[in-house]
Amino acid sequence: xxxxxxxxxxxxxxxxxxxxxxxxxRSTGVLSFAHAGVGAVGAYAALVLGGPPALxxxxxxxxxxxxxxPLAGWVSGEPESRGTSALLVTLGYGLLLEALLLLLFGPDPxxxxxxxxxxxxxxxxxxxxxRTALLLxxxxxxxxxxxxxxxxxxxxxxRLRAVGSAPRAAALIGVRPRALRRAAWALSGGAAGLSAWLxxxxxxxxxxxxxGPLLSGFVAAALAGLNAPLRALAVGLVLxxxxxxxxxxxxxxVALVGRSGLYVVVLLFAPRGRSLRx
Amino acid sequence: MAPLLASxxxxxxxxxxxLTLRAxxxxxxxxxxxGGIGAALAAAVDPTAALLAGGLLGAGLGAATASLxxxxxxxxxxxxxxxxxxxxxxxxxxxxxxxxRAAVPSLWxxxVPSLLLxxxxxxxxxRVGRRFSDRLLLHRxxxxxxxxxxxxxxxxRAALGALEGLSAAAGGVCLLASSGxxxxxxxxFGASLDALTLGVLAHRMGTRAWMGxxxxxxxxxxxxxxxxxxxxxxxxxxGLVLVLAGRRRGS
Numbered sequence: 001x002x003x004x005x006x007x008x009x010x011x012x013x014x015x016x017x018x019x020x021x022x023x024x025x026r027s028t029g030v031l032s033f034a035h036a037g038v039g040a041v042g043a044y045a046a047l048v049l050g051g052p053p054a055l056x057x058x059x060x061x062x063x064x065x066x067x068x069x070p071l072a073g074w075v076s077g078e079p080e081s082r083g084t085s086a087l088l089v090t091l092g093y094g095l096l097l098e099a100l101l102l103l104l105f106g107p108d109p110x111x112x113x114x115x116x117x118x119x120x121x122x123x124x125x126x127x128x129x130x131r132t133a134l135l136l137x138x139x140x141x142x143x144x145x146x147x148x149x150x151x152x153x154x155x156x157x158x159r160l161r162a163v164g165s166a167p168r169a170a171a172l173i174g175v176r177p178r179a180l181r182r183a184a185w186a187l188s189g190g191a192a193g194l195s196a197w198l199x200x201x202x203x204x205x206x207x208x209x210x211x212g213p214l215l216s217g218f219v220a221a222a223l224a225g226l227n228a229p230l231r232a233l234a235v236g237l238v239l240x241x242x243x244x245x246x247x248x249x250x251x252x253x254v255a256l257v258g259r260s261g262l263y264v265v266v267l268l269f270a271p272r273g274r275s276l277r278x
Numbered sequence: 279m280a281p282l283l284a285s286x287x288x289x290x291x292x293x294x295x296x297l298t299l300r301a302x303x304x305x306x307x308x309x310x311x312x313g314g315i316g317a318a319l320a321a322a323v324d325p326t327a328a329l330l331a332g333g334l335l336g337a338g339l340g341a342a343t344a345s346l347x348x349x350x351x352x353x354x355x356x357x358x359x360x361x362x363x364x365x366x367x368x369x370x371x372x373x374x375x376x377x378x379r380a381a382v383p384s385l386w387x388x389x390v391p392s393l394l395l396x397x398x399x400x401x402x403x404x405r406v407g408r409r410f411s412d413r414l415l416l417h418r419x420x421x422x423x424x425x426x427x428x429x430x431x432x433x434x435r436a437a438l439g440a441l442e443g444l445s446a447a448a449g450g451v452c453l454l455a456s457s458g459x460x461x462x463x464x465x466x467f468g469a470s471l472d473a474l475t476l477g478v479l480a481h482r483m484g485t486r487a488w489m490g491x492x493x494x495x496x497x498x499x500x501x502x503x504x505x506x507x508x509x510x511x512x513x514x515x516x517g518l519v520l521v522l523a524g525r526r527r528g529s
Contacts, residue, residue, distance in 0.1 A: 092520025
């Protein structure tokens, strides 16, 4: 039980990021490389605004959402503006945000504290887990799962899909592509902000904090077919569990190198979702 | 000699990105990772073997990624980067925990990769090369007409991949020769962004490759010592160029 909980907690951040990436891809057909910068801005906002530590996650989520909004205007999501141009814009915007953070706060990691002692153990059946694992799982259950259910299934999910695959036809039948795209970018940016806030106490808050986890997010989203936020979240959690099991069995060094190799293989050969065919 | 080698290294890495963009319309984020692998092989075995291995690795990757969509292709480049940065320092005998350390002869690095690449580019402009290039354009343009006609892009992609890999490995070897050391993390995130921006800029401006890449690399290398004191400014510049290059045709 402790291993299962810790594994799922390790997959929480990749799952959150994969959810955001899949959500944006579902509604715009674009894979965002800006999320590392967007998420870092969210976590720095929580650091600067201070206040009750319990509100830090909400601040990070809100700031991430606001920071991602300009992309809704720059990356229109129309079929002719997808592909390399959109990738360049998201990559460039992410770099600009990271540069801004470097200018304001410098390259040294900052300490971002949560509202309780993260590493103190909590008893669960079969042993104990650190509190941080429970916090990560709470973020998944409290934010990502409801958001993924809302945007992945039901009428809203279908509208987002319609906006992504045929925006003009969707507009003709009364769906509002701009509003939906803005909502998708904002939710996705919020997930990135929350991810950085969750990771910062353990890794230290610095502008490039999210690049590694973002790769896991890409892989999870790709395995889920890129258009399925709920499935992407689930795959992210399973990836975390698999990595944790590998680290437990073969050691952290092997797990780190093996993970990168595995990701290359997955991206090369994993089954492709509909939107991934060239 | 060192600034010349650094410019040349950056230009070869940029060429790799430029070739991918021009032939397939996709963004090559893994060029510097391939270059780093080439540099690591140069340090461990021999510079010539590193260039050939870079070409072979590129050909394999080119063939394997022939049908990958742009988003997945770019994510694969990122995976190669992070994989390179995390795996390389753990290989014993390659300079410890920071990256690759080796003394590659400067004159060799200046002449041999250039001759090899020029020969390869000459083949690319030959009749066979042009046929391959046309095949790739048929796949890239006209809604993937090549695929609808049942033409395979595997051979042309492998050939293009070999050229990209050779170019990236040449870049890595030249950069290694310029300072005798390649920082794994710095190389993955710094040189790759420089090369990416340079390749994208040269392609978007529609200049001849040698002019855009050569001049750009020389200017960038010249400004590098000044920019090294302001890493934020360097990122701002790269970010701005990428956003503007993307918006130029994207909106």
